[in-house]
Amino acid sequence: MKILVFAEQRDGKLKKASLEAMSVGRELADATGGEAAAVVVGQGISGLAAELGKVGADKVFVGDDALFAAYSNDAFGLAVGKAAQAYGADCILFSATAMGKDLAPKVTARLGMGLLSDVTAYSVEGGSPLFRRPIYAGKAFATLTPVPGKPFAVTLRPNVFPVADKAKAGEVVPLDHGVTPGDIKSVVQQILTAQGGLLDVAEANIIVSGGRGMKGPENFPILEALAKALGGAVGASRAAVDSGWIGHEHQVGQTGKVVSPGLYIACGISGAIQHLAGMSSSKVIVAVNKDPEAPIFKVATYGIVGDLFEVVPLMTKAVEELKAKG
Amino acid sequence: MNVLVCVKHVPDTETRVKVKPDGMGLDLAEANWVINPYDEFAVEEGIRLKEKLGGEVTALTVGDEEATKTLRQALAMGADKAVLLTDAAFQGGDALGIARVLAAAARKIPFDLILCGKHAVGEDNQQVGTLVAQLLDVPCVTVVTGLEFDGQAAICKREIEGGTEVVKASLPALITCQKGLNEPRYPSLKGIMAAKKKEVLKWGLADLGLEASTVGATGAGFQLRKLELPPPRPEGKVLAGEIPDQVKELVRLLREEAKAL
Ligand SMILES: Cc1cc2nc3c(=O)[nH]c(=O)nc-3n(C[C@H](O)[C@H](O)[C@H](O)COP(=O)(O)OP(=O)(O)OC[C@H]3O[C@@H](n4cnc5c(N)ncnc54)[C@H](O)[C@@H]3O)c2cc1C
Ligand SMILES: Nc1ncnc2c1ncn2[C@@H]1O[C@H](COP(=O)(O)O)[C@@H](O)[C@H]1O
Numbered sequence: 001m002k003i004l005v006f007a008e009q010r011d012g013k014l015k016k017a018s019l020e021a022m023s024v025g026r027e028l029a030d031a032t033g034g035e036a037a038a039v040v041v042g043q044g045i046s047g048l049a050a051e052l053g054k055v056g057a058d059k060v061f062v063g064d065d066a067l068f069a070a071y072s073n074d075a076f077g078l079a080v081g082k083a084a085q086a087y088g089a090d091c092i093l094f095s096a097t098a099m100g101k102d103l104a105p106k107v108t109a110r111l112g113m114g115l116l117s118d119v120t121a122y123s124v125e126g127g128s129p130l131f132r133r134p135i136y137a138g139k140a141f142a143t144l145t146p147v148p149g150k151p152f153a154v155t156l157r158p159n160v161f162p163v164a165d166k167a168k169a170g171e172v173v174p175l176d177h178g179v180t181p182g183d184i185k186s187v188v189q190q191i192l193t194a195q196g197g198l199l200d201v202a203e204a205n206i207i208v209s210g211g212r213g214m215k216g217p218e219n220f221p222i223l224e225a226l227a228k229a230l231g232g233a234v235g236a237s238r239a240a241v242d243s244g245w246i247g248h249e250h251q252v253g254q255t256g257k258v259v260s261p262g263l264y265i266a267c268g269i270s271g272a273i274q275h276l277a278g279m280s281s282s283k284v285i286v287a288v289n290k291d292p293e294a295p296i297f298k299v300a301t302y303g304i305v306g307d308l309f310e311v312v313p314l315m316t317k318a319v320e321e322l323k324a325k326g
Numbered sequence: 327m328n329v330l331v332c333v334k335h336v337p338d339t340e341t342r343v344k345v346k347p348d349g350m351g352l353d354l355a356e357a358n359w360v361i362n363p364y365d366e367f368a369v370e371e372g373i374r375l376k377e378k379l380g381g382e383v384t385a386l387t388v389g390d391e392e393a394t395k396t397l398r399q400a401l402a403m404g405a406d407k408a409v410l411l412t413d414a415a416f417q418g419g420d421a422l423g424i425a426r427v428l429a430a431a432a433r434k435i436p437f438d439l440i441l442c443g444k445h446a447v448g449e450d451n452q453q454v455g456t457l458v459a460q461l462l463d464v465p466c467v468t469v470v471t472g473l474e475f476d477g478q479a480a481i482c483k484r485e486i487e488g489g490t491e492v493v494k495a496s497l498p499a500l501i502t503c504q505k506g507l508n509e510p511r512y513p514s515l516k517g518i519m520a521a522k523k524k525e526v527l528k529w530g531l532a533d534l535g536l537e538a539s540t541v542g543a544t545g546a547g548f549q550l551r552k553l554e555l556p557p558p559r560p561e562g563k564v565l566a567g568e569i570p571d572q573v574k575e576l577v578r579l580l581r582e583e584a585k586a587l
Binding site for chain 1 (some may be wrong): 337339340341342343345350363364420421422425447448449450451452453454455456457459460461464465466467468469470471482484485486487488489490491492493494495496499505506534546547548549550551552553554555556559562563564565567569572573574576577579580581584586587
């Protein structure tokens with residue numbers, strides 16, 4: 001198969017998720033006896049091709065143009081579609097990031113392709129790929145295979161696939177993108193970054209979450225301190241979000257973010273079905289809850305039955321001591 | 327402003343999912359079906375715009391007769407019209423198949439804005455809104471938490487990793503709604519009574535001028551191989567002893583046993 005990977009950059013830096021996607025692209029190409037290319041779009045970004053070569057791109061289609069200075073799904077969608085046609089791609093891979101999820105359907109609608117969202121595993125059987133994806137926010141998993149002979153696209157969940165070291169030529173191909181200013185009907189005018197510079201839960205490998213047991217917004221700094229000591233992000237249950245203690249972008253669950261970090265620490269969260277759906281594929285789960293009967297303990301790797309206001313600061317201290325020792 | 331709202335009939339989030347013995351379908355017999363939670367934000371936003379600017383709100387759904395319940399919910403909240411898009415030929419269609427049906431319906435109704443949910447719980451595709459927009463060749467802004475208008479343009483706030491993007495899109499446009507955009511209202515008793523009297527139109531393949539091969543199972547891009555439940559999580563450990571000792575033990579386990587630190 002010929003695999004094309006959309007490589008996402010912001011401010012001239014490639015996202016780690018794109019390196020993961022490129023690595024998957026390389027492996028799929030090798031397993032099916034094909035080749036893998038990347039497409040990168042932006043302004044002043046030609047230098048990124050070398051980085052994509054290092055993780056397995058045979059070729060890199062580069063759309064370097066002032067028209068791509070700000071993200072527009074119109075312009076980027078046209079450009080990626082052009083790259084797919086120029087390459088003759090059988091498969092287009094995106095990361096399931098905010099941009100990837102926004103862009104992928106733009107491309108597949110234009111090309112009339114099927115699209116699988118948020119894939120978390122794949123394999124190759126008899127030359128055809130199989131993709132596994134959560135449905136019902138992880139309450140079940142579906143395994144699907146593309147209809148033979150039909151080109152298709154996939155978005156890959158970030159933080160799931162390793163970045164492989166498989167250097168290829170990364171030959172630069174200037175992209176004949178064909179985009180004109182008239183094509184751009186929607187464009188990003190401004191990006192407002194969240195204050196505090198804390199990591200986003202969707203990108204973090206460690207998440208410390210608080211629920212109704214936090215009692216009020218004034219107590220969230222104790223979670224932030226633990227998250228900071230661990231280099232992680234702060235998450236929340238819907239109860240905490242709906243009480244107005246923390247922004248919705250922190251909500252984990254079926255109607256929040258579905259996450260699978262290496263470590264998830266749930267503090268004062270009971271473990272309602274909608275919350276569990278969003279986090280129970282985390283590798284290690286720690287639960288801190290006063291109530292030994294709380295359902296969160298059913299999925300916890302380690303549990304402490306106790307008052308989070310006592311436990312969390314002690315944990316922060318223990319982690320800081322550990323880090324200090326190195 | 328004329329607004330189309332796309333609403334999906336889905337199993338509610340309390341649903342415990344079961345897989346059928348053959349692994350090729352879900353057993354949702356015990357599920358309680360509701361309007362997709364994100365589509366409530368879309369209906370609410372449509373009604374608010376109508377209340378402010380005039381015009382009509384039309385709710386659309388692709389589904390079977392049962393999905394009429396979700397249309398009635400939209401009508402009870404305050405939508406003016408509803409269309410059930412239903413046909414045996416739509417069965418088994420993927421997101422693109424559904425989007426083709428919705429786009430064909432949208433071509434028959436004048437609109438300034440189409441509102442969808444950010445995603446439909448269950449299939450979790452997060453595609454249909456954008457697909458519809460692209461098929462209709464109108465701009466699309468996804469995961470919107472704030473919406474204002476500046477002449478013939480929508481100024482949208484959308485959620486991205488660690489921040490918010492401000493996106494300007496010319497009208498007509500399609501927007502997918504995220505929590506934070508508004509607080510959906512509960513239908514009033516008067517609204518519920520009025521909804522019962524409102525007509526629900528029914529359009530099928532022929533009314534929409536679609537080819538069966540592009541919308542149903544034959545048009546789908548992927549074939550299902552199997553459905554399964556997540557593997558059970560290994561038995562956990564609940565620690566014991568004085569809290570300070572438990573915390574020490576926890577950190578040791580995280581580092582040495584789980585290798586998570
Ligand atoms: C359509 C819909 C969608 C939903 N989507 C989501 C979603 O995406 N994410 C989500 O999280 N929920 C979601 N919910 C809500 C969900 O059903 C629960 O209501 C919610 O998860 C409960 O949050 P909680 O665990 O923080 O609160 P509670 O259930 O009230 O639990 C609080 C816990 O804190 C413990 N506690 C209290 N004080 C302390 C203390 N000092 N120390 C230690 N422990 C303490 C208590 O023992 C209790 O277990 C959704 C609901 C609906 C209807
Ligand atoms: N069968 C359907 N009928 C009407 N609208 C739908 C349907 N499926 C999806 N949508 C709309 O598209 C949004 C995103 O759905 P999805 O791409 O399936 O996650 C939903 O929130 C609805 O607004």
